[in-house]
Amino acid sequence: MTELEQFSAPGAEWWRTAVIYQIYPRSFADANGDGIGDLPGITSRLDALSELGVDAMWLSPFMPSPQKDAGYDVSDYRGVDPLFGTLDDFDAMLAAAHERGIRVIVDLVPNHSSDQHPWFQEALKAAPGSRERARYIFRDGKGVDGELPPNNWESVFGGGMWTRVTEADGTPGQWYLHIFDSSQPDFDWTNQEVLEEFRGVLRFWLDRGVDGFRVDVAHGLIKKAGLPDYTPSEGADSMGGDQEDVPYWGQPGVHEIYRDWHAVLAEYDGDRALCAEAWLPTLDKIALWVRPGEMDQAFNFNYLMTPWNAGELRDVIRDSLDAFGAVGAPSTWVLSNHDVVRHASRLALTWDNPQGDGIGPRDEPKPDRAVGLSRARAATTVMLSLPGSAYLYQGEELGLPEAMEIPDEFRQDPSWFRTNGERYGRDGCRVPLPWTATAPAYGFNGTGASWLPQPAEWAEYARDAEEASDTSTLALYKTLLRLRAERGLGSGSIVWEDLGDDAVAFRRGDLHVAANLGEAPLELPAGASVVVRSEPFSGTALPPDSAAWYTLA
Ligand code: NOJ
Ligand code: CA
Numbered sequence: 293m294t295e296l297e298q299f300s301a302p303g304a305e306w307w308r309t310a311v312i313y314q315i316y317p318r319s320f321a322d323a324n325g326d327g328i329g330d331l332p333g334i335t336s337r338l339d340a341l342s343e344l345g346v347d348a349m350w351l352s353p354f355m356p357s358p359q360k361d362a363g364y365d366v367s368d369y370r371g372v373d374p375l376f377g378t379l380d381d382f383d384a385m386l387a388a389a390h391e392r393g394i395r396v397i398v399d400l401v402p403n404h405s406s407d408q409h410p411w412f413q414e415a416l417k418a419a420p421g422s423r424e425r426a427r428y429i430f431r432d433g434k435g436v437d438g439e440l441p442p443n444n445w446e447s448v449f450g451g452g453m454w455t456r457v458t459e460a461d462g463t464p465g466q467w468y469l470h471i472f473d474s475s476q477p478d479f480d481w482t483n484q485e486v487l488e489e490f491r492g493v494l495r496f497w498l499d500r501g502v503d504g505f506r507v508d509v510a511h512g513l514i515k516k517a518g519l520p521d522y523t524p525s526e527g528a529d530s531m532g533g534d535q536e537d538v539p540y541w542g543q544p545g546v547h548e549i550y551r552d553w554h555a556v557l558a559e560y561d562g563d564r565a566l567c568a569e570a571w572l573p574t575l576d577k578i579a580l581w582v583r584p585g586e587m588d589q590a591f592n593f594n595y596l597m598t599p600w601n602a603g604e605l606r607d608v609i610r611d612s613l614d615a616f617g618a619v620g621a622p623s624t625w626v627l628s629n630h631d632v633v634r635h636a637s638r639l640a641l642t643w644d645n646p647q648g649d650g651i652g653p654r655d656e657p658k659p660d661r662a663v664g665l666s667r668a669r670a671a672t673t674v675m676l677s678l679p680g681s682a683y684l685y686q687g688e689e690l691g692l693p694e695a696m697e698i699p700d701e702f703r704q705d706p707s708w709f710r711t712n713g714e715r716y717g718r719d720g721c722r723v724p725l726p727w728t729a730t731a732p733a734y735g736f737n738g739t740g741a742s743w744l745p746q747p748a749e750w751a752e753y754a755r756d757a758e759e760a761s762d763t764s765t766l767a768l769y770k771t772l773l774r775l776r777a778e779r780g781l782g783s784g785s786i787v788w789e790d791l792g793d794d795a796v797a798f799r800r801g802d803l804h805v806a807a808n809l810g811e812a813p814l815e816l817p818a819g820a821s822v823v824v825r826s827e828p829f830s831g832t833a834l835p836p837d838s839a840a841w842y843t844l845a
Contacts, residue, residue: 305563306395307504307588307681308622309782310347311773314685316630317354317376318362318743319724322733327741329724331377335385337727338392340755344689344766345773348395350506350567352630354382358408360475361706362630362722364508365406369493386501395503397565402490403509404476412477416457420466427486428477429469429515430457441467444521445540448530448648449473450710469519471512471540473706481513481549494556504557504565504588507550510581511570514545529647531571533593542572550586565589567624571647575608575615582621589624589681592616596626597647600639600667600837602794602809609678609796613786622680622782627671629685634721635671637694640664648707650716651696658696665691666837669768669826670807673839674796676772677805679784684769687725690753691765694720695744702744719744729754763828771824775841779803791816796839807839819845 321333331354341349353363354376363373372379389396405412411427418424420432431442433456441454448471455474459465469478479486494505511532516539524535532541550566557564567589568581574594581590598608612623627635632647640659645651651658668691675682698719703709705717723744728735729751733742751757758764776782781800791797794810803823808814813833816822820832820842827838834840 305565305588306347307563307565307567309679309780310395310681311345311676311776311782312348312350312397312681312683313341313344313346314629314683315349315351316686316722317351319722319736320686321725321727322737322741325737325739325741327733327737327739327743328375329736330375331372331381331385333737335381335388338385338388338394341389341394342392344770345777346394346684348397348503349389350397350683351399353399353401353508358406358475360406361473362704364401365404365408365473365476366401367406367408367410369400369405369490370496383500390501396501397504397506397567398497398502399508400490400493400497400505401508402479402481403512404470404472404478407475407477415468415477417460419460423485425466426483427480429480430466431469431519433467437464438466439464442469443519444523445469445519446524446530447472447710449707450715469515471509473710475706478515479513482545487549487552491552491556494553498557498560498564502564503562504567506567506569507587508569510550510568510587510590511542511546511572512540513549514543515540516543527644527646529571531647532573533571533597533647534573536573542570542577547580547583547586550581554585554587567591575611579615579619579621582616583619589622591626591629591683592623593626595623595675596628596632596635600671600809602796602807605674605796605807605809606788609786609798610788613679616680623678624681624683625675625678626683627668627675627685628688628721629683630722631718632721634668634685634692634694635688636664636668636691637661637696638664639667639671648715648718650705650718650720651694652716652720653697653699655696655716659694661693663837664693665765666827669765670809670837670839672769673772673824673826673841674805674807676776677781677800677803677841679782679786679800681782685721687753689766689769690726690755690758692725692750692753695723695747696720697747698723698744704744723747726750726754727756729757768824768826775824802843804842804844805839806834806842808834808836811836816840816842817844821845 318329320329321337323332355366356368356373357363414424434440445453447453454467566587616623637659640663707717724736726734732740758766786798789797797806816832823841825840
């Protein structure tokens with residue numbers, strides 16, 4: 293039995309407790325020096341992940357794509373974009389990860405394809421009502437000549453959700469639906485041909501040996517019948533996280549699809565996992581995605597979105613354990629990813645910043661860097677003590693802040709263009725990683741090229757600089773991950789403790805966890821012996837914006 297097969301017992305599957313590291317391939321490591329990260333770059337840096345102590349990694353999309361949405365616009369679901377390498381490079385990376393005991397999850401983008409996907413190109417050439425058009429959501433427009441879109445839905449990236457095509461004879465024609473950019477047409481998931489195609493895509497990657505899939509926009513595949521008009525409330529989260537009953541989010545029909553996929557994964561040996569990216573308004577709704585026979589994990593975005601407030605943090609932890617526990621699933625904790633402001637900046641924000649808006653040069657006041665970093669370290673110290681799985685986003689182990697000064701001419705996020713610069717978008721959390729303080733592009737490659745500019749102050753966050761310090765954020769993450777594994781913190785339950793209104797405090801067996809979200813020092817109980825602390829301090833008074841794990845004599 294190999295190391296990766298040993299946790300296959302029902303109820304003890306690896307994904308229940310795993311710490312999973314998200315790689316954003318274009319910004320992780322660049323082997324050929326063109327300024328864009330690639331698969332050989334990832335392979336060359338896997339030792340850093342072993343040393344960190346993660347169980348698995350998830351790769352954002354690397355499939356062939358015109359890169360209109362950084363690869364979330366796939367034109368071939370069974371390949372590797374030359375930008376990132378070849379299928380052989382993928383196989384080599386997978387083998388090298390498995391040799392190190394690191395599992396590999398790939399990103400599957402089933403809600404929409406690229407407009408360059410052969411199916412969409414065929415649909416454009418085919419007639420209204422054809423089999424080719426039925427794979428996507430084409431409709432006649434409203435108005436006298438069909439010149440108005442079929443309904444009033446607004447794209448997540450800004451602008452309308454419909455684009456009109458020109459028919460083969462040159463006349464203005466039907467409209468197609470795209471929840472995101474016009475280069476990302478939505479599939480019609482009520483069409484059996486689409487279902488069958490994606491079964492094949494799942495099998496293609498499972499046959500290569502992947503350990504699972506992160507499923508993009510897992511709450512969007514089915515649209516309410518009749519496509520009724522819908523107007524979100526002012527300031528609503530465009531991914532659906534804080535809204536009730538949106539006709540394109542969380543429709544009941546999606547669950548049939550995931551039960552089908554569950555059956556496909558079950559044909560394979562080992563524990564292959566499905567993780568949902570589903571922004572839903574309540575934890576009870578998210579838990580529907582991880583009922584037995586459906587998906588295994590669903591990102592806990594309610595946790596991610598919780599502000600730095602002790603009462604709210606206690607509530608979301610309690611409610612998460614209840615909601616996921618009720619369906620026998622682990623909570624999947626997460627604080628950062630490639631779509632949100634990095635938590636080392638987000639947790640110090642003093643103003644409202646809806647998901648996807650980002651932070652840019654004209655935004656003031658900027659979140660305080662020192663406060664943000666302290667809170668981020670404390671938040672991670674709490675997260676990695678909790679039972680369940682946890683996702684880390686590349687660079688958070690270095691304490692990277694959001695890049696907030698990217699000049700306009702470098703911006704790439706489609707939402708920047710579709711809102712005419714009103715929303716900065718997500719580029720600020722996607723800047724290439726610093727590996728070496730004194731090297732060109734901080735060691736991201738050997739040439740100094742970088743698809744987004746790296747901030748000047750990032751030398752101090754470079755991995756080699758942090759490796760040389762035992763008080764760095766990297767050192768903290770390594771200690772937390774080692775202790776989490778040694779003490780089996782990924783499974784089991786928590787017992788709440790009361791250290792006052794400004795504290796989040798609980799016990800995991802004989803290990804106590806406390807975070808101070810208040811403004812005054814928090815005295816730990818008499819006899820406390822600190823095992824790990826998010827900030828340097830001596831004695832037993834936890835400074836504001838810090839957390840510790842401790843035992844009691
Ligand atoms: C969610 C992905 O995480 C995001 O980056 C992407 O833009 C949208 N889905 C569309 O695929
Ligand atoms: Ca490259």
